[in-house]
Amino acid sequence: MSDEPAEGDAPEPAALQDRYYRGTITRVYYGSESGTLVSDATGREYHFKRFVQILGPIPRVDGLRQGMQVGFDVGWTSHGLRVTIIRVY
Helix, strand or coil: CCCCCCCCCCCCCCCHHHHCEEEEEEEEECCCCEEEEEECCCCCEEEECCCCEEECCCCCHHHCCCCCEEEEEEEEECCEEEEEEEEEC
16 A cells, blocks of 8 residues: 555545635724735734735625635735735635
8 A cells, every 4th residue: 555645536626715814804984995904823013005916706895895705815015015815715
């Protein structure tokens, strides 16, 4: 017996929720289309601006509300570490 998977057995792709960090929207500024969310795992605050990519049933920043549970990803910008993707479940 070997520990390798049998031929044709591909590992299942990760669940969509597992591809993003989990967090909660804490502030949304609708005029500037920006806001802040807090990571559920670390408690760290991350900021997002109008150029954030929003995935899911809400296509724009004005659909986000305080207290919403979301998935997110971060990236380095010229202004530091920012949220680059928000996934609304």
